[in-house]
Amino acid sequence: MLKITNLTKEYPGKKAVDDLSLTVNSGEILGFIGHNGAGKTTTLRCVAGILDFDKGEIEIDGKSLEKKPVEAKQQMAFLPDNPDIYEFMTGIGYLNFIADLYGIPKGEREARVKKYSDAFELTGDLGSRVGGYSHGMRQKLALVSAFLRKPRLLILDEPFVGLDPTAAFHMKEFLRELCEEGGSVFFSTHVLEVAEKLCHRIAIIRKGKLVEIGRTEEVVGKSDLESVFLELEREDEEENG
Amino acid sequence: MTKLLALLRVNFLGLLTTFSGTRKGKKKVSGILLLCIMGALAVYISGFYSYLISLTLKPAGMLELLPVLMAGAACAFSLIFTAMGSGGIVFGGKDMDLMLSLPVSSFFVMLSKLLALYLENLLFQLFFLVPTGVVYFLFGGTGGVYFGAVLLLSTLFLAFFSTLLSTVVGFLLALIQSRASKNALLANLVYLVFLVLVFIGAFQINQFVQNLALYGGAIQEAFRTWLFPLGLFSQGLSGNFPAFLLFGLLTLLPFLGVVWVFSRFYKPLLSKLSAHSSRSNYHLGELAAGSQFSALFKKEASRFFSTPLYLFNTGIGILMAVGASVFFCFQRDTSLSIFFEAFPGMSRAILPAALLGFTLVMTNPAGVSVSLEGKYLWILKEAPVSGKTLFSAKALLNALLIWGGGLLSLPFLWFAFSLSPAEVLLLLCLCGALGLFVPCFGLAVNLLFPKMDALSEVLVIKQSASSMICVLGGLAFLGVAAGLYAAVGSLVSDLVFILCFSLVLAAIAFLLWRWILQRGPKILQSL
Structure with missing residues (x-):
């Protein structure tokens, strides 16, 4: 479903993503973990088409x-870690806007x-303006707008931040x-812990x-995953003296 | 004091850096350069009006009134320019979390914000009053070095007054907007009334200037009564320094008073202003489905009409076009008739063409529409939308506004200028061409000079490089056309000139549109 080949993204003086290759298969949840500044968000934003990249190839459902x-983006949905949504729109207005952009038929959009x-x-709360929403409500609205598209590929950056336990539970259900x-x-x-329980594969x-x-x-x-992660960190520190 | 200076620096730099673009430093426009352009504009307006007023005052022996009148005009102009902005900058609450969590008293927080606005006003006052002083001396004004020094010093005090005024008006506008958050129409109406009052005031001032010599006694009486601070200012300029100091105190103390009052209630004020009305009883009903283009167009229109600041700053040209057209209907048998008798060979279409050009070129929401995406740009970037669809939606809104403004103005202009059907048709062509040119020009400028990281929409709409270049560039383009008309106007008929100008506009629009479609998506992607 997603094929990343030799992806490289540089910022001035720093390689944020360095020759990264991976695939995400159909029917699979791939967890992406790393310390702060490791390059997770940059990779996800490149895949979502939000950031340009310097080298490499990204294919979504076989489309570059x-x-x-446009064809590649039609297949996916992206949820950033801090979703800023048009404050002048109502929640339902935003969902309808997204449904129009993705061409979701009227009947289906209402049900979804x-x-x-x-x-x-x-x-x-959908009748209220997004400007009055809390962070969690914006997160939920962005999630609804993502699931609404029935994407073939769903890309999420730190999706559990700001979600209450009930919403987190439902999100995991919908991901499955x-x-x-x-x-x-x-x-x-x-x-x-969530990555360990939810993901089919881990990167x-x-x-x-x-x-x-x-x-x-x-x-x-x-x-457990925490031990593996900390072990990798230690190896890294030893390598760097 | 160190904390105050640090906050002041942050707030003032926040104002200044809004002039610069953010495209990796390659296309940065110097804030200083744009300040110079603004300054040049203020110098021009002040110099021009000072000269006109002096022509009336000098023969009546009232030249000493010139600096006082121009000081009043400077305060009025600065109120118009900064009132809407102050609402966003001081009461926008975008940096509320940071400011209110700092170990700094709310008095210092408020003082730093108002002093940043004060510095902006001070620059404006300087640009305005220095030319006045020059004109005053050119017309033989007395007072010498003392007068010049006191006039310069007075800008320090006048800026306190204009900051106070714009803060209070900005607060009221912010309050109305926050109360009317569910009803953009009400907020828009309030802004409209404010602007209409400003326009009426401007027309009154024009009449007042024409008959200034007759009002000498009334002015002196006002200086002794309800305008006594200006009376003190006038006495100060004439050599009474204690009166001048008293005038200074009368501007400084209310300013500090306003800082104190607002700082005492800053937290509850910001909380109230940022509180949004919400309800939790929405029931899902039928949802209307539409195309990508209609969704994007509706989004653009919704943003335009639900943000009074955006509506009235970028749509003011339409109001001016319609307002001036109606105004000319009342001048049909008087001023216009005299004017055309004085220039018998002149086509009746050239003045309305200039009016439409001047006003509609300032109707440029597209010029900041990319910058306004700001933190929301991720939504458009991840969506399966082509650049053509995206830019078309932004351009169409702008074009429809211009065409609508033109169509609303034309019947009045037809009547006011007794135009022939052919002339009306040509003006229609001009409106059509402006509707093509202005959005393309605005989009191209905004793609080249985007401002994606502004803290507030105010800074994007009122003070970004793109917004200024769009207005000034459009006016400069009209200036070139006027120059051409002066140079070759005698060789071709006015109607042919208007037609050719419209065709040139349309051709430039076509080239700009091609550039936008070719380069725009790439530029957008890099933002």
Whole structure:
């Protein structure tokens, strides 16, 4: 579903992502973990088509993000870590706006909006302007707008930040449901327990380079993800003296 | 004091840096350069009006009134320029979390914000009153070095007064906007009334200037009664330094008083202003489906009409076009008739063409529409939308506003100038061409000079490089056309000139549109 080949993104004086390659298969949830500044968000934003990259290739469902951006983006949805949403719109206005951009038929959009906004307990607030929403409500609205598209690939940057436990539970349910229907999820998180329980595979990034990728049980082995992560950090510190 | 200076520096730099673009430093426009352009504009307006007023005052022996009148005009102009901005900068609350969490008293926080506005006003006062002083001396004004020094010193005090005024008006506008957050129409109406009052005031001032010599006694009486601070200012300029100091105190103390009052209630004020009305009883109903283009267009229109600051700053040209057209209807048998008798060979279409050009070229919401995406740009970047669809939606809103403004003005102009059907048709062509040119020019400028990281929409709409270049560039383009008309106007008929100008506008629009479609998506992606 997602194929990243030799992705490189440089900022002045720093390689944020360095020759990174990975794939996310259909029906799979891939967790993307790494310390602050490792390059997770940059990678996700490149995949979402928000950031330009210097080298490499990104394909979504076989469509090149560079050569066919509109077709590639039609297949996916992205949720940033801090979703800023048009404050002059009402919640329902924003959802309808997104549904129009993705060409979701009228009947389907009504059913989907109801399903997801009810689950996230947001329906009653959809008539209010986004400017009056709390961070959590914006996060939920962005989530509803993402699920509403029934994306083939869902990209999430720290999706659990700001969500209450009920919403987090429903989100995990919907992520599994999306994968059962053949979709894929690629998300970054610092909540290692969630990554361990939810993901089919785990990828670990350090200083822009992919240092580990594999099935969750293989990566974790006999210990837990936190131990693996800390062990990798220690190795890194030793390498750098 | 160190804390105050640090806050002042942050707030003032915040104002100044809004002039610069953010495209990796390659296309940065110097804030100083743009300040110079603004200054030049103020110098021109002040110099021009000082000269006109002096022509009336000098023969009546009332030249000493010139600096006082121009000081009043400077305060009025600065109120118009900064009132809406102060609402956003002082009461916008964008940096509320940071400011209110700092270990600094709310008095210092408020003082730093108002002093930043004060410095902006001070620059404006200087640009305004220095030319006045020059004109005063050119017309034989007395007072010498003392007069010059006191006039310069007076800018320090006058800026306190204009800051106070713009803060209070800005607060009222912010209050109305926050109370009317569910009803953009009400907020827009309030802004409209404010602008209409400003326009009426401007027309009154023009009449007042024409009959200034007749009002000498009334002015002196006002200086002794309800305008006594200006009376003190006038006495100060004439050599009474204690009166001047008293005038200074009368501007400084209310300013400090306003700082104190607002600082005492800053936290509850910001909380109230930032509180949004919300309800939790929405029931899902039928949802209307539309195309990508209609969704984007509706979004642009919704932003334009729900943000009074955006509506009235970038849409003011339409109000001016319609307002002036109506005004000319009342001048049909008087001023216009005399004017055309004085220039018998002149086409009746050239003045309305100039009016439409001057006003509609200032109707440029597209010129800041990319910058206004700011932190929301991720939504458009991740969406499966082509650059053409995106830019078309932004351009169409601007074009429709211009065409609408033109269509509303034309019947009045037809009547006021007794235009022939052919002339009306040509003016229609001109409006059509302006509707093509202005949005393309605005979009191109905004793509070249985006301001994506502004703390507040105020800074993007009123003070960004793009907004200024769009207005000044458009006016400069009209200036070139006027120059051409002066140079070759006698060789071709006025109607042919208007037609050719419209065609040139349309051709430039076509070239700009091609450039936007070719380069725009790449530039947008790099933001």
